[in-house]
Amino acid sequence: MENWFAALTVFEKVYWIVAIAGSAILLVLVIMTLIGGDVDDLGDVDTDIETDTGIDFQFLSFKNLMGFFTIFGWTGIACIENEVSTSLTVIISVVCGLLMMLAMASLFYYLAKLQSSGTLKLSNAVNQIGEVYLTIGANRTRIGKVSVNVQGTLRELSALTDEDHDLVQGNVVKVQEVTDTGILIVNLLNK
Secondary structure, three states: OHHHHHHOOHHHHHHHHHHHHHHHHHHHHHHHHHHOOOOOOOOOOOOOOOOOOOOOOOOOOHHHHHHHHHHHHHHHHHHHHOOOOHHHHHHHHHHHHHHHHHHHHHHHHHHHHOOOOOOOOHHHHOOOEEEEEEOEOHHHOOOEEEEEEEOOEEEEEEEEEOOOOOEOOOOEEEEEEEOOOOOEEEEEOOO
16 A cells, blocks of 8 residues: 555645545545534635525535545546646546536535424414414304314414304305404304
């Protein structure tokens, strides 16, 4: 092994060292991520691109830099093995490394956008169709319950109605509004 490494040129040695070191560190980061280790605090230097969702696009982070060095090193080795010129090897390996950084940043950005806070927003119930679960008194005289799909989950929520008659179990209703106290105002769907 020593004879092989000693026979390499300085240019080849740099690429081999970068490739092996980058791969080893990236492998450790991946393993820590998979087993739940917290690798987010390992010196992130974030370049943010603000979006209306509040999730930042992180191009410069430790993980992305390790991805850059790994792909940079292995691409350079592949170019050297195929007898590509030195300047073209550097250009190709830098471009491939940057593309890897962009791919990783995009992946983490879009994965972060998939997260949901889980907070119920009753305003999302407006215009939803539901079914009366517990009788709702006419003209807002008695709070009842309706089963309505809000944010992809069937929920039982308190409701009032402006109808002139009670809404009983099984009536199909449509949510018209939500009061400041979080009570749904519903009306019979088929009048």
